[in-house]
Amino acid sequence: MKMLDDSTINHHTETSTQKVDIQWVQDRGWVILVDEGHQRTARLEGDDALLWGWLNAGLLPDKCARLLGAVKNIPPDKAGRQIEECIKRWQEAGWLGDSRGTDE
Amino acid sequence: MKPIFAVPIDDKVLIHSPLQKISALVNPTAALMIRDAVLFDQEPHEKVNALCKALNARPFEVPQPRTGSLQAPMFLGLIPVYGSMTGCIFTDCTAGAEAESVMSLETARQALDAYFELLTRAGQPLADIRIFGAEAFPALDVLFFTEAYARQRAEQENLALHLTLVTDGHLPIKIARWVGDHFNDVTLSLEGLQGVGEDETFDPFEPSISSQVFDNACIFSDSPGDLTLRVCTTRRTINHMGDIAAWIVSSFVPNVVCYQSWMPKCGSGEGLGAVDPVAFARAFNQAAYELEAHGILACHNPVDFHTPRLSACPVGEDALIISPEGRINACPLPLSVWQSESLPFQIGAVSPEGFEIDPVALNDIRALTVLKSPVCEDCISLFHCAGGCYVNNPREGQSGRFSDRCLQTRLVTISNLLRAMDQYEAARDWLDHYDAASHDHKVAKDRLKDFK
Numbered sequence: 001m002k003m004l005d006d007s008t009i010n011h012h013t014e015t016s017t018q019k020v021d022i023q024w025v026q027d028r029g030w031v032i033l034v035d036e037g038h039q040r041t042a043r044l045e046g047d048d049a050l051l052w053g054w055l056n057a058g059l060l061p062d063k064c065a066r067l068l069g070a071v072k073n074i075p076p077d078k079a080g081r082q083i084e085e086c087i088k089r090w091q092e093a094g095w096l097g098d099s100r101g102t103d104e
Numbered sequence: 105m106k107p108i109f110a111v112p113i114d115d116k117v118l119i120h121s122p123l124q125k126i127s128a129l130v131n132p133t134a135a136l137m138i139r140d141a142v143l144f145d146q147e148p149h150e151k152v153n154a155l156c157k158a159l160n161a162r163p164f165e166v167p168q169p170r171t172g173s174l175q176a177p178m179f180l181g182l183i184p185v186y187g188s189m190t191g192c193i194f195t196d197c198t199a200g201a202e203a204e205s206v207m208s209l210e211t212a213r214q215a216l217d218a219y220f221e222l223l224t225r226a227g228q229p230l231a232d233i234r235i236f237g238a239e240a241f242p243a244l245d246v247l248f249f250t251e252a253y254a255r256q257r258a259e260q261e262n263l264a265l266h267l268t269l270v271t272d273g274h275l276p277i278k279i280a281r282w283v284g285d286h287f288n289d290v291t292l293s294l295e296g297l298q299g300v301g302e303d304e305t306f307d308p309f310e311p312s313i314s315s316q317v318f319d320n321a322c323i324f325s326d327s328p329g330d331l332t333l334r335v336c337t338t339r340r341t342i343n344h345m346g347d348i349a350a351w352i353v354s355s356f357v358p359n360v361v362c363y364q365s366w367m368p369k370c371g372s373g374e375g376l377g378a379v380d381p382v383a384f385a386r387a388f389n390q391a392a393y394e395l396e397a398h399g400i401l402a403c404h405n406p407v408d409f410h411t412p413r414l415s416a417c418p419v420g421e422d423a424l425i426i427s428p429e430g431r432i433n434a435c436p437l438p439l440s441v442w443q444s445e446s447l448p449f450q451i452g453a454v455s456p457e458g459f460e461i462d463p464v465a466l467n468d469i470r471a472l473t474v475l476k477s478p479v480c481e482d483c484i485s486l487f488h489c490a491g492g493c494y495v496n497n498p499r500e501g502q503s504g505r506f507s508d509r510c511l512q513t514r515l516v517t518i519s520n521l522l523r524a525m526d527q528y529e530a531a532r533d534w535l536d537h538y539d540a541a542s543h544d545h546k547v548a549k550d551r552l553k554d555f556k
Binding site: 026027028029050053054056057058059063066067070071 | 209213245248249252253255256276278279281282285286
């Protein structure tokens with residue numbers, strides 16, 4: 001497990017609707033979000049950290065739903081709802097803009 | 105007879121006992137005294153007494169072939185799809201029709217479930233999972249799935265997890281960043297370096313690898329995991345190995361740089377051509393010296409002079425390498441490649457019930473050790489190259505009658521041993537005037553007992 005100090009600092013400037021320049025530290029099991037403008041941080045764990053990693057790797061929500069369904073052994077539509085809720089939560093909290101992912 | 109070797113190095117003799125991890129550079133008279141004292145029970149001369157004492161006292165740690173039921177696989181390998189964008193044999197090319205098939209998430213899940221069950225049952229502490237390839241889009245799903253599912257299973261079973269990706273580097277940059285954040289090790293082939301012209305100067309600003317591979321190498325280099333770079337050496341690039349090493353040092357921070365040499369099986373296109381074994385050994389010695397000065401380990405497959413072994417690769421070490429269709433193989437190369445050499449590397453298959461292992465096949469593969477290879481019997485590299493690749497390095501023939509590939513491996517082994525004793529110059533000078541044509545290294549018996 002890498003230490004925070006060793007981690008790659010990522011800049012989130014993905015979407016045109018992004019209001020803030022969010023940075024994050026991605027570790028293998030968790031993610032720390034840093035919003036310097038508003039002097040706040042958040043720690044993502046579990047499925048949230050997993051999804052943050054996938055979305056920032058460029059996967060579209062549909063692909064994430066299929067993968068999450070396979071990992072958790074749940075139907076893709078249920079996984080899809082979980083992802084929608086997650087994205088909505090992050091958007092409302094200002095961590096995300098209103099569209100994500102490019103599925104490169 | 106004790107496996108102790110003696111090889112003349114100009115006016116000196118390299119004494120090497122791989123199983124005791126003892127090496128020394130002595131003069132020929134001393135070598136004879138050591139031979140008589142250690143092998144023929146004569147009283148050692150006082151000048152060689154300390155070395156003889158060590159050679160007599162330190163135990164020989166003989167590697168043993170695996171036996172019994174499958175309990176501690178070397179690793180679980182997943183091949184989401186055969187074939188690489190570069191068509192390189194070292195990144196799993198030559199798959200032909202096999203390249204059509206892509207691993208399903210269900211096959212990946214079954215393999216991971218079976219692997220974790222096996223580890224838990226056997227009380228193993230670490231899950232070591234290696235993914236070979238996965239750059240092609242359908243196969244990327246397996247990459248993301250495996251990382252997440254393996255992490256979940258490791259957490260459930262309270263096991264440590266080590267993830268490795270072997271890649272040709274043709275990944276979208278965002279995915280490369282994700283890999284850098286989530287994998288412990290990346291092995292990246294710097295394909296394209298062989299495109300440098302024979303008479304051209306190597307240009308570190310245009311190193312002839314794609315910008316995508318270069319950018320991704322930088323990402324992996326900056327990531328917290330370990331990075332191994334693989335460099336293919338051809339007749340055209342042999343003179344650039346030192347420059348390429350300097351470029352690597354200035355561009356990346358790898359842990360290991362692994363040099364492989366082009367071989368006829370890679371195809372005859374582009375006029376690349378096989379490498380002269382002595383030229384390769386010279387260039388490798390120089391490149392390794394450059395890299396080692398920066399704390400980077402230089403290696404040449406199949407030589408590993410740190411740990412004595414009976415097999416140069418996962419074959420015989422109970423590695424479970426899952427093909428896209430769910431076959432369990434001992435070798436990461438495609439079935440068609442090793443079947444064409446009549447090598448029986450299929451161990452079983454993955455099913456919803458778990459691993460279906462054929463115990464006879466497993467034991468047959470375990471028995472394919474270098475100790476069964478007559479040509480290797482008296483070679484100083486016996487426990488370091490361990491016979492090399494089963495597919496690319498035939499083992500028939502009499503003891504000490506070496507192919508060009510063997511000669512190359514032997515010279516690299518010897519120069520590695522000399523550099524490990526801070527004898528870079530001795531290795532360089534010896535290789536500089538080494539004449540393969542007149543030398544006896546293609547027909548040699550390196551055992552100390554045969555030293556005269």
